[in-house]
Structures are given as structure tokens and as C-alpha cells.
Amino acid sequence: MDPTTQAFLAALLGAVVATSAMVAWYISEDRQRRLPHVEEPVVPPEVATVLSVLRSSAVVVDDDDTVLKASAPAYALGLVRGTSLLSGELADLVHQVRRDGQIRETELVMSRPGVPARHVTARVAPLGSRLVLALVEDRTRERRVEAVRRDFVANVSHELKTPVGAIRVLADAVTEAAEDPEAVRRFAGRMLTESDRLTQLVLQIIELSRLQGDEPLEAPEAVDVDEVISTAVDTSAIDADKKGISVHTGGVEGLQVFGNEDQVLAAVANLISNAVAYSDPGSTVSVTTRADQGSVEIAVVDQGIGIPQDEIDRIFERFYRVDPARHRSTGGTGLGLSIVKHVAATHGGEVRVWSVEGQGSTFTLTLPQHLPSAEHGANSLVTTPTHKEDRP
Numbered sequence: 001m002d003p004t005t006q007a008f009l010a011a012l013l014g015a016v017v018a019t020s021a022m023v024a025w026y027i028s029e030d031r032q033r034r035l036p037h038v039e040e041p042v043v044p045p046e047v048a049t050v051l052s053v054l055r056s057s058a059v060v061v062d063d064d065d066t067v068l069k070a071s072a073p074a075y076a077l078g079l080v081r082g083t084s085l086l087s088g089e090l091a092d093l094v095h096q097v098r099r100d101g102q103i104r105e106t107e108l109v110m111s112r113p114g115v116p117a118r119h120v121t122a123r124v125a126p127l128g129s130r131l132v133l134a135l136v137e138d139r140t141r142e143r144r145v146e147a148v149r150r151d152f153v154a155n156v157s158h159e160l161k162t163p164v165g166a167i168r169v170l171a172d173a174v175t176e177a178a179e180d181p182e183a184v185r186r187f188a189g190r191m192l193t194e195s196d197r198l199t200q201l202v203l204q205i206i207e208l209s210r211l212q213g214d215e216p217l218e219a220p221e222a223v224d225v226d227e228v229i230s231t232a233v234d235t236s237a238i239d240a241d242k243k244g245i246s247v248h249t250g251g252v253e254g255l256q257v258f259g260n261e262d263q264v265l266a267a268v269a270n271l272i273s274n275a276v277a278y279s280d281p282g283s284t285v286s287v288t289t290r291a292d293q294g295s296v297e298i299a300v301v302d303q304g305i306g307i308p309q310d311e312i313d314r315i316f317e318r319f320y321r322v323d324p325a326r327h328r329s330t331g332g333t334g335l336g337l338s339i340v341k342h343v344a345a346t347h348g349g350e351v352r353v354w355s356v357e358g359q360g361s362t363f364t365l366t367l368p369q370h371l372p373s374a375e376h377g378a379n380s381l382v383t384t385p386t387h388k389e390d391r392p
Contacts, residue, residue, distance in 0.1 A: 057120075057136040060127060061085065061094050068131070077120070078112055079136060090122055094132050097124045107139075119143045163198040167191055205335065222370045223264050225255040225296060229287055232269040236276045243281040247272065251289035255296050258370040259347040267343040267351075268298060270336035271363050275302035278361075291369055295349065298365045306357040315353065316341040340365065 057074035061067055070080045078086060085091045089108050097104055103125040111117040119139045127133040170191045177183035233247050240247050275285040283303040290297050307315060316337045344351045347367050355361035
């Protein structure tokens with residue numbers, strides 16, 4: 001092949017290669033232009049991040065009423081299932097906000113089969129041109145607390161009216177019987193009884209209100225359980241003697257709990273007082289102690305009327321009485337077990353009850369144990385508690 005032909009073929013081959021390269025570049029550019037366009041997320045990432053850290057239930061709904069984003073609490077509360085709102089009232093509120101763009105806030109009661117009703121507050125606002133944001137707060141606990149407070153005020157008013165009214169009537173009776181010394185002494189004695197009852201009620205209300213503040217103990221200290229029980233037994237000695245009831249103490253000696261002595265004494269005294277009040281004449285009340293895995297258990301056992309099974313969960317409610325007539329005759333206020341419950345909670349313990357109607361009850365107060373050896377280091381000797389004899 002002559003040189004001219006070779007040069008021509010080389011030039012032709014170069015042109016083909018260059019043309020192929022240009023075609024490949026144009027094809028690549030065309031393919032890049034035709035790649036599917038990735039749409040921006042409907043819910044902005046910043047909004048999604050904020051919703052994920054909110055404690056309240058948050059739901060983002062588009063213009064087709066489809067839930068695009070919902071926080072975990074929204075699912076837990078039952079606001080959303082899949083991509084749909086379950087609350088018709090909330091959906092109506094979303095429609096109103098989408099229609100006029102005005103922020104709305106309302107209270108709703110959400111109910112589902114087999115689940116207690118929930119009281120919630122909903123705040124709905126537009127989020128851009130297409131989306132609507134709903135923030136829902138569960139207010140069930142706050143409503144329950146408000147109801148308890150209202151009941152407490154109503155109950156206190158009712159309880160105070162009885163002794164105050166009685167004192168007023170007795171005062172009128174004393175005035176009318178001014179010239180009858182025997183009648184005056186009788187009415188004056190009843191006035192003293194009612195005034196003592198009123199004083200006890202007021203003091204217990206103050207004590208209960210202070211305990212319900214959930215404030216930590218100011219200066220917790222080692223509390224001698226033996227001394228507390230001895231003082232509590234002495235407090236109920238007169239009432240026990242009147243009914244011929246024997247109060248026996250026993251269990252482990254030398255135990256200590258960590259807390260406030262006055263509060264622990266109030267709790268134990270209330271348990272013993274209740275046991276005496278609800279026991280039949282001539283029966284026995286037992287108070288025993290034992291240590292169990294860092295806790296001290298104080299058990300008060302009576303042989304009284306017992307508690308019906310359907311009422312056991314209510315006995316720690318304020319002013320609740322298993323036998324109102326009998327409790328009224330003993331001068332009780334219905335606040336004793338509430339105080340016991342709050343003392344236990346304040347000290348990080350608990351109170352349990354076992355009861356059979358007609359056979360008696362056992363109340364067990366559990367409090368954190370105080371170990372004296374811990375104050376002197378790990379090498380200190382730990383004295384093993386000894387058992388004490390029953391005391392009359």
C-alpha cells in the first residue's frame with residue numbers, strides 16, 4: 001500500500017474515533033439530562049428533626065389528609081394509624097385550619113374501646129402552603145389531680161362541718177342549761193370531745209398536705225424502730241384498755257430505718273390506732289419487725305372486721321372508710337392510712353395490706369434500713385440483731 005493510501009486510511013480512522021467520542025459524549029449528556037428528578041422531601045428535614053425530639057404528640061398532615069409524619073407519642077396515644085388520623089374531632093380541626101389558615105386550640109376527650117378516656121389539648125397550625133401541623137398534649141394526669149383536689153376540698157368541708165356544728169349546738173345547750181350544773185358538765189364534756197376531734201382532723205390535714213408536697217426529707221437520720229413502736233403503742237394504750245385489747249410487740253430488736261422520726265412515728269401510730277379501732281373487744285393486736293434485704297418491715301396484725309376485697313384498693317384514699325358508722329364512733333378522720341401511704345412514699349418505701357373479711361388484716365410498712373456499720377467503714381463489725389420477747 002502506498003504512503004498516500006496509508007495516510008488517507010489513518011486520517012479516516014482518526015475521524016471515526018473522534019466522531020465516536022463526540023457521539024458518546026452527547027449520549028452521556030442526554031442520559032444525564034433524562035435522569036429522574038429527585039423531589040425534595042415533602043416535610044423539611046429541619047421540621048422532621050424537631051418533631052422527633054418533641055415530648056408532645058406531633059402530626060403533619062398534607063392537603064389530602066394523609067399523615068406524612070408523626071412522632072412516636074402520637075402513635076402511643078392512638079392519634080394515628082398508618083397514614084390516617086383516628087380522631088374525627090382532630091381531623092375536623094385540621095380542615096378548619098387548612099381552610100382559613102388560622103391557628104386553633106381546643107380540648108378533646110379521646111376514647112377507645114377497652115382503654116380509659118384521655119383528656120388532651122390540641123393546637124393546630126398551618127405549616128407552609130400545603131401542610132398542617134397538630135401538636136397534642138396529654139392532660140389526663142392534670143385533670144385527675146384537679147379532680148382529686150376538688151374532692152379533697154369538698155371532703156374537708158364536709159368533715160369540718162360535723163364537729164363545728166356539734167360544738168355550736170352544744171354551746172347553745174350549755175347556755176340554756178346554765179342553771180343545771182350536771183347538764184353543763186355533760187355538755188361541756190361532749191364539747192371537749194368534739195374539739196379534740198376537730199383538732200385531730202386539722203392536724204392530720206396539715207400533716208397530709210405537707211407530705212403530699214413530695215419534698216425530699218430535709219435532714220434524714222437514723223430512727224430507732226423499737227422506740228417508735230413503743231411510743232406508738234403508748235399512744236393507743238387508753239383506747240386499747242377501754243376495749244380490753246392486748247397489744248403485743250415482737251420480732252427483731254435493734255433495727256433502725258433512715259428517715260424522719262416524727263413521720264415514721266405518725267405512720268406506725270396510725271396503723272396501730274386503726275388496728276385497735278377496728279378490732280373486737282378482748283382481741284389481740286400484734287406489732288412485729290424484721291429485716292429483709294436492706295429494708296425493715298413493720299407489720300401490724302389485727303383480728304378485726306377485715307376489709308372486703310373490692311375495697312382494698314381504696315382504703316388509702318383520703319377520708320375513705322370501710323365502716324363509716326364504726327369509724328365515726330371512734331372519732332377517726334379517715335386520713336390515717338393516707339398519711340401512712342405518703343410517709344412510705346416519702347421515705348422510698350411502701351405499705352402493703354392483706355385482709356380477709358371477718359378475720360382481720362395485716363398492714364406491712366416497709367422502709368429503707370439504716371446500717372450503723374456503714375458510718376464507720378467497711379471494716380466495722382456488723383452486730384446481728386436479736387429477737388425480743390413480746391411485750392404486753
